[in-house]
Structure formats: C-alpha cells, structure tokens
Amino acid sequence: MTAKQKSLGIMTRCHGPHFQEKSYYKKLTLIGRKAGIHVFVFSPRQVDFESRTVAGFEYRNGAWRSGIFPLPDVIYDRCFVGPSYRHYKPFVKKLQNDPQITFLGHGLSGKWQVHQMLSKSPELAAWIPPTEILTIAALREMLVTYGAAVIKPSAGTHGAGVVRIVPTLNGFEIVGRDRKNEPFSRMIRTAQGLKSFIASFTAGRTFLVQPYLSLHAPDGTPFDVRVLVQKNGLGTWEITGKAVRLGDKRSITSNLHGGGKAVPLGPFLAQHYQPEVQARIEQEIDRLATELPPYLEKVHGRLVELGIDVGIDTAGNVWIIEVNSRPGRTVFRLIDDPKARLRSIAHPVRYARYLMKSM
Known part of the structure; x- marks a missing residue:
C-alpha cells in the first residue's frame, strides 16, 4: 500500500483467519485493486485506537494473509447483527464517530x-402489511381480524423463527421454522397452550405479528x-x-x-x-x-x-x-x-x- 493509496476496510465479525463471505471479499479486493484502492478485511474488535491501526487480512498472491494496516479511509460494514453483536457494538460505534473515517452506509436495526x-x-x-410487536392481545386481534397470523423475530435472518398460526375447529395449527431454521408443524388444542407455546418459542426475544398473507x-x-x-x-x-x-x-x-x-x-x-x-x-x-x-x-x-x-x-x-x-x-x-x-x-x-x- 502506497502512502497516497486510499483504503477500503471490510468490517466483519472474523475470528482470526475464519470469516464468512471470503469469495465475495476476494472479488471486492480484485475490483478495488483495479481502481487503485487497497482492500482488507478486519474485525472491529482488533482496532488499536491509540496507534490508529488494525490487525486484519488482505488477499494477496492467491491467499489471505494477515497484516497490520492503518485504519481505512472508508469502511464497508458487513457485521451481521445477531445475539453476539453486543460484543462488537461499542467498537463499531467508536469507528462511526471517528471524523477521519467514512462509512459506506450505516446498517439498519431491527x-x-x-x-x-x-x-x-x-x-x-x-x-x-399491518404490523405490531407480538403480545398475546395483539396476536388475538390479528387472528380475529384476518383469520390467520404470522410471527417473526424482529432481529431474525434467513427465515428462522417465522411461524404461521391458524385457528381451526380443533385449536390452532402451527407451521413454521424453528431457531435452527428447521421446518416444523404442530397442533395446539387450547388458547392457554398457544400462550405457553409463544412464551417458550420467543424466549424473551422481541417478535412481530402480522396478518398471514397468501404469498x-x-x-x-x-x-x-x-x-x-x-x-x-x-x-x-x-x-x-x-x-x-x-x-x-x-x-x-x-x-x-x-x-x-x-x-x-x-x-x-x-x-x-x-x-x-x-x-x-x-x-x-x-x-x-x-x-x-x-x-x-x-x-x-x-x-x-x-x-x-x-x-x-x-x-x-x-x-x-x-x-x-x-x-x-x-x-x-x-x-x-x-x-x-x-x-x-x-x-x-x-x-x-x-x-x-x-x-
């Protein structure tokens, strides 16, 4: 990297040389190289704010190689939000507030x-679609108004935790995907049973409820x-x-x-x-x-x-x-x-x- 060369840092949750989307980042590196931009991948937890450097990885000579780099001019935030994001958030915030660094964009929340x-x-x-934070009262109102409802985690990804609830003559039909994104279905006989299922399935996480749309x-x-x-x-x-x-x-x-x-x-x-x-x-x-x-x-x-x-x-x-x-x-x-x-x-x-x- 030359003194005048601009740098693009891809910020992701990498643990040593193990990080997702390597193929994508390799392509970004090669496109950046043609444009005269030095591209590297780093974790926000590896930033040394005193020396304004970061330990990261660059794709060079056909392989990912570790190195110490000056903080980038521009950051491409690919830190996917999830349960462990709280360990990264303070470092991300500090980078966002740095006047010498520009973020390509700031990630949406839930x-x-x-x-x-x-x-x-x-x-x-x-x-x-009509949308509410999931409570038993909100779910009941959706079921009465629209005949069927869908619940989904506010911070979920890839369809995990999305469940359809349909009242039937025998109770409630539950069809969806669990936290591991595995499909499941079951019948719940009573309103109290549905309440217990919701409490267990959401486990304190914030969920949304919407009408079930025939998509x-x-x-x-x-x-x-x-x-x-x-x-x-x-x-x-x-x-x-x-x-x-x-x-x-x-x-x-x-x-x-x-x-x-x-x-x-x-x-x-x-x-x-x-x-x-x-x-x-x-x-x-x-x-x-x-x-x-x-x-x-x-x-x-x-x-x-x-x-x-x-x-x-x-x-x-x-x-x-x-x-x-x-x-x-x-x-x-x-x-x-x-x-x-x-x-x-x-x-x-x-x-x-x-x-x-x-x-």
Whole structure:
C-alpha cells in the first residue's frame, strides 16, 4: 500500500483467519485493486485506537494473509447483527464517530424500527402489511381480524423463527421454522397452550405479528421477489437486479437458507399471472424500489445497498416483506444473471471510490 493509496476496510465479525463471505471479499479486493484502492478485511474488535491501526487480512498472491494496516479511509460494514453483536457494538460505534473515517452506509436495526420508519411515508405505507410487536392481545386481534397470523423475530435472518398460526375447529395449527431454521408443524388444542407455546418459542426475544398473507403461487409454492438496490459510482441509487426466490411447498417462507431456489422474475410472473396483472406488478416493484431507498436514507442516515424482499399475494397485490441493509448476492448466481452479479459486487467499490474523490 502506497502512502497516497486510499483504503477500503471490510468490517466483519472474523475470528482470526475464519470469516464468512471470503469469495465475495476476494472479488471486492480484485475490483478495488483495479481502481487503485487497497482492500482488507478486519474485525472491529482488533482496532488499536491509540496507534490508529488494525490487525486484519488482505488477499494477496492467491491467499489471505494477515497484516497490520492503518485504519481505512472508508469502511464497508458487513457485521451481521445477531445475539453476539453486543460484543462488537461499542467498537463499531467508536469507528462511526471517528471524523477521519467514512462509512459506506450505516446498517439498519431491527424489523420493527424499519417498519416504524417506512410506515410514516404516505407513498410506501400502502405496501406495508399491518404490523405490531407480538403480545398475546395483539396476536388475538390479528387472528380475529384476518383469520390467520404470522410471527417473526424482529432481529431474525434467513427465515428462522417465522411461524404461521391458524385457528381451526380443533385449536390452532402451527407451521413454521424453528431457531435452527428447521421446518416444523404442530397442533395446539387450547388458547392457554398457544400462550405457553409463544412464551417458550420467543424466549424473551422481541417478535412481530402480522396478518398471514397468501404469498404463494397457485400450486402452493411460497415465493418472494428479492430486489437489490445499490449506490453506484455516481453516488445515486440503482436497481442492480431482481429475482424470484421459491420455497419448499412444506414451508411458509422462500428463503434460500431454508432450502429454496431462485428463478428469473419475468418468466415466473408470466407463468402465473395475466399479462396486464404482470405488467402492473412489475411497475409497482420498480416504483417501490425507486421510492424506498432515498426515503429510508433520509430518515435513517447514509445507506449503500438494500435487499428489498417483496411479497405478491394470490390476488396480485404487492407487499414489502423485509428490508435488509446487508444483503447477499447468491440469488443472481442461481438465476444465471452474470451482469447483475458483477454489478452487485462492483457497486460498493465504485461507490467507495466516489466517496474518496469527494472527501
């Protein structure tokens, strides 16, 4: 690294040389190198704030090698939030408050906080399902009003902990995925039994409750649409790509980590909807993906990319299911869209270069 060379630090929860997304970070390194940017990976817990250095890893000569690096000019935050994030949060906060460091974007917090921000937008509110923090009273009201409900962890990922609850003549039908993302189903006979299940399943964590929406194809296959939007090299938002994620028919979610697969959007919609309905759905998705990022950035603070999960019910209505500020890119490899996949990898580096030029 030369004295004048700018650096991009990928901040992640790595324990020594063991960290996730190595293949992705390798590609970021190679793209950065072509742009004259030094890229390395580090854990926020390895920062020495006195010497303004950090122990990390760089991809060099075909392998990941450890080293001590000056604190980066720009940080790409890939620290996924989870139960152990509290051990990292103080160090992340200190880096965020450092006037000499620029973050590509600041990660969104839980689903409830995102819901609260989006629901204040008149343009976006129509796409947001009714949502409450889970209590027995809120669950009861959802079941009475809508006939079925879904509960999900406020800070969960990959579809783990998402459960559908349907009242039946014999009690309550429970179908979903447990904490390990394994599918399960059971019948609960009484309201007291349901209350006990909720207490045990949530175990003190914050959950949300929403109406159950029929987000599945006519043959019963659950699906959603992943839309990736990113800042480009001009600092403006751009739709990088769109794909349909199909779940197992035994599941209520379509997340790839739950055994799902991906297909291109256009052909899938054409297979299941009339042409005029398909056109309306695609227009709505594009409008949503254009309006949501700048609004969310205005109320939350700088963002670099968003994975917007869009649900489409059997009537063709479009819903915002989830917004993720640390999205994956696997879906574009699965649908064989190399252009979208390359853009998805290159855009963070291009946006970093844009910020470096404007420093």
